[in-house]
Structures are given as structure tokens and as C-alpha cells.
Amino acid sequence: MSSAGGSSRAGGVDLGGTRVAAENLRIGGCSAATTPVERVGFHLVDLARRQVRYLRLSLTDRCNYRCVYCMPAEGATVAPRADLLDFDELVRTCRLFVGLGIRHVRLTGGEPLVRRDVVDLIGRIAAIDGIADLAMTTNAHLLAELAAPLRRAGLRRLNVSLDTLDPERFASLTRGGDLQRVLDGLRAAHDAGFRAIKLNAVVVRGRNEVDLAPLAAFAAEHGHVLRFIEYMPIGLDDTWSGADGQGGGFLAAAEMKNNLVAHGWRFDDAQAAPAAGVVGGGPARYERVHHPEHGALDLGFITAVSDHFCATCNRVRVTATGVLRECLSAPGRLSLREAMRAGSSDAELAAMVQDALLGKVEGHRFAVGEQTYEAMSSIGG
Ligand code: SAM
Ligand code: SF4
Numbered sequence: 001m002s003s004a005g006g007s008s009r010a011g012g013v014d015l016g017g018t019r020v021a022a023e024n025l026r027i028g029g030c031s032a033a034t035t036p037v038e039r040v041g042f043h044l045v046d047l048a049r050r051q052v053r054y055l056r057l058s059l060t061d062r063c064n065y066r067c068v069y070c071m072p073a074e075g076a077t078v079a080p081r082a083d084l085l086d087f088d089e090l091v092r093t094c095r096l097f098v099g100l101g102i103r104h105v106r107l108t109g110g111e112p113l114v115r116r117d118v119v120d121l122i123g124r125i126a127a128i129d130g131i132a133d134l135a136m137t138t139n140a141h142l143l144a145e146l147a148a149p150l151r152r153a154g155l156r157r158l159n160v161s162l163d164t165l166d167p168e169r170f171a172s173l174t175r176g177g178d179l180q181r182v183l184d185g186l187r188a189a190h191d192a193g194f195r196a197i198k199l200n201a202v203v204v205r206g207r208n209e210v211d212l213a214p215l216a217a218f219a220a221e222h223g224h225v226l227r228f229i230e231y232m233p234i235g236l237d238d239t240w241s242g243a244d245g246q247g248g249g250f251l252a253a254a255e256m257k258n259n260l261v262a263h264g265w266r267f268d269d270a271q272a273a274p275a276a277g278v279v280g281g282g283p284a285r286y287e288r289v290h291h292p293e294h295g296a297l298d299l300g301f302i303t304a305v306s307d308h309f310c311a312t313c314n315r316v317r318v319t320a321t322g323v324l325r326e327c328l329s330a331p332g333r334l335s336l337r338e339a340m341r342a343g344s345s346d347a348e349l350a351a352m353v354q355d356a357l358l359g360k361v362e363g364h365r366f367a368v369g370e371q372t373y374e375a376m377s378s379i380g381g
Contacts, residue, residue, distance in 0.1 A: 052102070054102065054105075055094070055104070055315070057107055059090065060109045060110040060320050061109065061321070062078055063076075063111040063114065063139070064141050065141065066175040069204055070376040076377050087120070087121050091125060093322070096336075096349050097316075098128055099130075099350060112136055113139075113142040113146055118150075119146065119153050120153075122136075123153040123154060125154075133156060133157065134154060135155070136155055137158075137160075139160070140160045140182040143188060144185045144187075157198075159198040160186060162182055162201060162215070166211065166214075170182075196224070199218075199225070202229045202230075205249050213259070213265070216265060216291070217291070220294040228253065229304070230250065230302060231251065232304050232305060233305070234328070252305070265289050265291050266289060268289075284300030284302050322337025322340070333356060336353075339352060
């Protein structure tokens with residue numbers, strides 16, 4: 001098996017106290033040995049019996065922004081171009097996971113729209129039989145030009161990162177981003193036929209908690225779904241830890257809610273998640289909230305730190321360089337790129353993926369002092 005720079009699997013692996021013998025690590029046609037990983041229908045299942053249904057595939061580790069929560073001021077180190085999966089490899093990766101039962105594919109980055117000829121790539125991925133939901137997460141800097149071609153190519157859903165509606169704060173949080181381009185991109189996406197666009201806002205204490213209420217009003221007025229994301233301690237930057245080293249940039253979802261309530265938002269249907277009409281299958285917990293002036297809004301919180309959702313995690317990630325990451329917080333060990341370039345067959349790749357899932361940790365351990373010094377842009381968010 002190709003390794004992405006981790007520990008050797010020889011002799012088996014130790015997973016939270018469960019020792020898995022080496023002979024039980026080979027499955028999916030490579031060995032008849034019984035194994036703790038099963039295929040239920042065609043779904044990938046890990047040791048904690050979580051079904052994997054969702055692939056986040058990174059198209060590039062490059063980005064035209066340098067958000068404070070994602071990478072350091074000088075930008076993230078990027079991989080040599082030759083190490084990025086090429087279009088054939090990206091399409092093959094999608095086919096591989098569709099063959100393993102994945103139906104939801106989200107394209108991410110870095111910034112996916114900076115990948116040259118991205119529209120052609122979307123067309124090829126959209127043509128794969130079996131993908132029920134093809135979506136993208138983007139900063140929208142290039143969306144005004146690309147929304148209509150992306151829609152025609154087969155992209156069905158969009159998440160747009162937007163942390164503030166104040167042009168100066170936007171430029172400061174993204175280190176140079178242009179808010180007007182994002183707003184133009186959102187309008188173009190709506191005109192191109194994208195609906196229920198999800199806005200993603202990472203909330204950083206001292207930087208944009210003042211933007212919670214304006215973002216909620218904006219999303220309600222435009223028919224967007226809004227998700228507030230807790231700032232995760234990943235990102236090669238000390239903004240999370242704060243000056244005191246105690247997580248000074250972190251703001252929990254409960255506090256975000258209080259802030260919104262203070263601005264007139266009512267959480268009447270707090271138990272009624274998910275809100276009607278929100279498609280996704282991701283980790284956000286949605287509620288339909290109301291405001292006397294702005295009306296109703298489908299609002300989600302991604303509480304990766306204060307109340308993690310690892311027990312129901314249904315996703316895997318593949319980085320732009322082809323590394324399979326079973327968990328956001330753990331470095332991957334399987335390089336699909338190396339395996340593909342070494343001539344592995346589809347059946348061998350499928351077996352490697354199932355095998356790698358044995359190493360999926362039961363949960364992350366995000367906490368003060370456990371910051372992952374790795375740019376989110378190189379993982380895919
Ligand atoms: N460039 C695209 C964008 O920003 O939408 C896609 C890649 S970005 C890495 C994916 C998502 O990760 C974005 O919504 C971004 O806000 C989020 N993100 C980045 N760093 C984060 C952090 N430290 N904590 C929480 N979310 C983060
Ligand atoms: Fe780029 Fe997205 Fe990271 Fe911001 S969050 S620097 S837009 S990859």
C-alpha cells in the first residue's frame with residue numbers, strides 16, 4: 001500500500017484500544033479474511049460503524065485569499081504542481097468513491113475556482129453515473145464569471161464563504177479579498193439558477209461577532225441558508241489561540257445564539273432540525289429562526305469544537321495531492337496519487353480505501369494547546 005507519510009501497518013493497527021490483526025486488514029476482494037469493516041449494501045463503514053456517504057474532494061491547495069483562520073499572513077506552502085491530482089486522476093477518484101457507495105461529492109480547495117479549466121472538470125465529474133449531489137465550496141471571488149458555465153456543466157449546489165458584509169472587515173479577514181466581487185458572484189449564481197445557496201461564516205472573537213446579525217438579515221432577505229462555523233484550531237496561525245494562548249479567538253455557538261437573540265432573532269423551533277428544505281447531509285444542525293423585520297431564515301451551526309459531531313461523521317476527504325484523510329484532524333496515510341501512478345487497479349484502490357478507513361479515529365481532540373499547524377486550504381476544510 002502506498003503511504004502518505006504515516007506509520008507502518010505491518011502487524012496490524014491499534015485503534016483506541018482495539019487491536020486489529022494484520023490479516024484482518026485486507027478486504028474488498030484482496031483477501032477472504034473476516035474483517036471488522038463491513039460493506040453494508042455498497043456503503044463504506046468504519047470501525048465505529050459509521051457509514052461514509054460523503055466525499056470532500058480538493059481540486060487545488062492554491063487560493064486567491066489568505067483568510068486569517070485558514071493560513072498564515074505570508075500564505076500557505078503549496079505542493080509542486082506535478083503533485084496535484086490531474087483531471088483524469090480526480091475523475092477516477094470520484095468514480096472510485098461512487099463505486100463504493102458515495103453519492104454526495106463536494107469540491108473544495110484551496111479555492112476550487114482557481115483551478116484552470118475547472119468548468120471542463122465539473123462537466124466530467126457531473127457525467128459520472130451515480131452522483132446524486134455535486135456541490136462546491138468557494139470564496140466566490142471568481143463566481144460572477146463562472147456561475148453560469150458551472151451550472152451548465154452540472155454543478156448543482158454552492159456554499160459560499162462570507163464572514164462579514166463590511167468591505168473593510170472583509171478585506172482584513174481575507175487579507176485582501178473584495179467583498180463586492182463576492183456579492184456579484186452571489187447574484188450571478190442566483191441568476192444562473194442556484195437556489196438555497198449556503199453562506200458559511202467562520203466566527204472569530206474580536207473580528208466579526210458584530211457581523212452575526214447583519215449576515216442573518218442578509219441571508220433571510222436573499223433566501224440563502226446561513227451557517228455559522230466555530231473556529232477550529234487548524235490553520236498555522238495564532239489567531240485561534242489568541243494573545244493569552246487560551247483560545248482567545250474562539251467563540252462558541254451558544255454565544256453566537258445569544259448574540260442573535262439580542263438582535264431580535266427568535267429560536268422558536270429549536271427542536272425542529274433540520275429546517276425544511278435544507279439539503280446536505282453535513283454536520284450542521286439547522287433551525288428555522290424568525291425575525292420581526294427580516295422574516296424566516298434556515299440557520300445552521302457547525303459546532304466542531306463546543307459539541308463535536310464525530311459520532312455521526314459520514315465523510316472522508318481527499319486532498320489536492322491525493323491523500324485520503326479519514327478525519328479532518330488526522331494526517332492521512334494513504335496516497336491515492338502514488339497508488340494510481342504506481343499502476344494500481346480500481347479494485348486495488350477500492351481495497352486500499354476500505355482498509356484505510358480502519359484507521360479513522362473515533363473523534364478529534366480539538367482543544368486549547370492541540371492546535372493543528374496545518375493550513376486548512378491544504379486539507380480542504
Ligand atoms: N476556498 C473555499 C472557501 O473558502 O469557501 C473552499 C476551501 S475552505 C478551506 C473551506 C471552508 O473551510 C470555508 O468555509 C472556510 O471558511 C472554512 N475554514 C477554513 N479555516 C477554518 C478554521 N480554522 N475553522 C473553521 N472553518 C475554517
Ligand atoms: Fe482560501 Fe478558503 Fe482558506 Fe480563505 S478559507 S484562505 S478562501 S482556502
